[in-house]
Amino acid sequence: MKTGKSPQNTIRLLENISLGSAVFAVVLCVLIIVNFIQIKRADPLNTPAMTALIEKLQSDPGNEQLSQEIQTLDLLARKAFFTAQWQVRTGGYLLFISILLLVSCFKAIELISVKLPKEPAGKPPMFWETRILKRQWLVYSGASLLALTLLLAWLTHKDLGKDLGSGKIQDAGYRMRDDVSPTPNPQSPTPNSQSQIPNSQPQIPNSQPPIPAWQEVQANFPCFRGPGGIGITACTGIPTSWDGKSGKNIKWKTAIPLPGYNSPVIWGDKIFLSGASETKREVYCLDAVSGKILWNSPVEKIPGSPSQAPGVSKETGQAAPSLTTDGQRVYAIFANGDLIALDLDGNPVWSKNLGVPANHYGHSSSLMMYRDILIIQYDQRGAPAVIGLSGKTGEQVWKTARNVKISWASPSLINTGNRMELILAAEPSVASYDPLTGKELWSIDCISGEVGPSLAYAAGIVFSVNEYSTLSAVRIADPPKVLWENNEYLSDVPSPVATDKYLFLVTSYGTAVCYDAVAGTKYWEHDFGNPVYSSPMLAEGKIYIMDKKGMMNIIKADKEFSLLSQCPLGEGSFCTPAFTNGHIFLRGDRNLYCVEK
Template sequence: MKEFRIYHLFAACALASTSVAAENWPQFRGPDGQGHSTETAVPLRWSATENVAWKTELPGESWSSPIIWSDRVFVTTATDNGESCHVLALDLQDGRILWDKEVFKQVPRRKEGRNTYATPTPATDGELVYACFGDGSFAALNFAGGVVWTNREYKFYGQHGLGTSPILHAGLLIMARDGSSEGADKSLGWQKPWDQSYVLALDARTGRERWKAKRGQSRISHGAPAIWTAPDGRTQVVSEAGDVVQGFDVQTGERLWTSEVMGEGKVPSTVVGDALVFTAGGWGGKESIQAFRLGERGELNESNLVWVQKKGMPKVPSLLFLRPHLFAITDGGIASCLRADTGEMVWQERVGGNFSASPVSAAGRVYFLGDNGETTIIEAGPEFKVVAKNALGEKAQASPAVSQGRVFIRTERHLFCLGAK
């Protein structure tokens, strides 16, 4: 039986801001989903007690990132051992929790130890906030905390839990679903390819399915898709799974092309730039970054492969493209700068510590957030130069957000807003 509900019209949508999107951080990895901020006056130094605009204790457990629109900050969490799914709104100025809404309950299922039952980062278009939780269910709320619709039709199971996040584009809520079998053969979809994974697009206003595109043979992945517009004007959803990276027509879901990539269990999100798609991740010694040329059609195998780099590459953190360079941080704290067009290593240096969060850029710098809550900030250039190291003293695995001159970092217990009060 399909579980799908629309609660009411958008009576409270007038509360939403019409701020310029560039000032906001509306989804995972920011306005373009690629980790880029246009902010220029961003804090460079802070600690647990210095340059902290506010710090708010959060309930439950979640590694979703905060999102920001105008004067609101939104986060998700799961309480009661993962059963109770919540969306929270905080005041941007002082960190007060304005509302905390339980949207539904879920049955917690298997997950990897570092994962949570509320890992997907929410998204907003300035009118509604869209959230997804560990069992794959969706909810949309208005800015007053009212539930507008829920969709529980697309339940998810994967050996490691749900780790990807939805993105918004042209009125669509788009999310990859790359899970695995919960049947007798638990390796199916994980260690063995299967044909049950798909990319899903829902109508953001109603929650109804607009399209569902099957991948074909693939394996587990946890990365968010990216949006790329071809020279002919046709916009694609570019999405990576274990063993494949693919492009889908954003309006119809038609699968336009497939290329083979190295490794299962991909975690980093898809990154695009200069008509290339950069894939990262892999396990068991198959960690790599691969660059593929965009714009071709069909079953390409590796015919559009441009370069491969295998030396010191990440399993979990996503890449950061800043023309003409590509920045990366490994799970074990090795930072790299590569030429994006050739894969040539520009520099590779040890930062130290462990990393899960994806880097972000602002004001010509790259922000690497470590699992220990310390942010290493470097110049975004061809020379390795550390300009600051800022410790919060709390575990942190959610990727940072940058908005309105402040940096937002979610730790295991708190949400920090860093910058002038």
């Protein structure tokens, strides 16, 4: 023992200090908690009183007294906010100091009052018995943990994965909202349910720059028979008089290196077409203003491409399908199944071979683009299907098997008022698909034979026609209904075109006919005398019919027949004209012509 204060006294002193600081700490704790709750309950920077006053002031801007009031309140609120913060902070420090004091007192007491170790009373615990107990408890707790987890899993498991998977498909439906306001029709007929499930999850890539809006698509001429592929263009100022031989109204004329029966497609100032021989396939881009070939991109070295081009009929050729474009890339397909995507400068983006189509005349169905999905009607012998590929990557987004014969018709994309539908024709049916998922929406058996003409559409009615078959008008409803049928005049190659009131049909041997679209009554017929392979186009209320010799017959789209003009191209043509405002682009056997007014 030391002289002076005894350890007991020191310990007592320390105990008193620690008791004091403990009390202080508890009081501080309470104060801090109260302060905290106060701030939580009413954020001084965001009081309803203030908001109300400011609203009042905004309706009464000149009120000086009101602004005075706001200023005072604001000052108070800020003061309250910062004071509260200061209080919490200072309180925290004080609490820390008091606890520090408490702990040091305790530690000091521990140090001073050195207790001699004592032998513990009683026997040491039984080792083996407690060990068995431990084991048992481990088993119990393990079992209850397992049971608890399983119970929890059972209670909370939500099949999130499935939801997300279905969400992805559903999402595709929602994304259509900006075109029209569609809803997948729950009542739509579902005959081949197994064919509706897309083979792969549609992983639609985030395309940058964004997908062109439907309006933008419509302002261009992105595919065979105009936007949507139904033979109608909204372009205006279309020339009605020219002569290819004399050069009258011909702005330019450019020779196309390789032959092809595909029709030109246009985006902005660029015209795209393709040509092919047995050995060579090429995609061309021409300047719409000057007619210069901007680039000529050979399609070669495509993995899976056959070494020998398939046998095709002379009237189909190796490059019958027209191209399509979405303003970012242009896509082309050839008779051997080669599919290529090029950027607008002619650089290949992706390419693949879809397998040589089993098609005795040669593949001729043109490509169609919807948003960022490239749609291919691949109705070949054996495995007919319609395929949706990602335009950006070429990856398959969906593929739907079809129970049809070979078809040479091209897909059409129509806006039925509540959704976009992809409609296809092939024996035996006209069928509609969701262009984003490939899901079949409806189908109706109304066509037969080797279908060449594509479909026409206007005001809720789809028109299908084929030689040795029938001309049918199908109203899209639930279920679809054949409004009328007729088999007096039938077409083998040219597709029909329809307005809200009339249907115009040209037969392959050159007779034009006009029917009432709803009733089916024939208004007139006129024989031009020359065979027609090009599809008639409707522009500015006129029907443009090009015959095989290159003569363009322009007639009024009306129930009275009226021939407005006849313009010779100077060379034969199989192709459907393309339009921009003020211009027609005509592909002859060898040249592409630009006609201006």
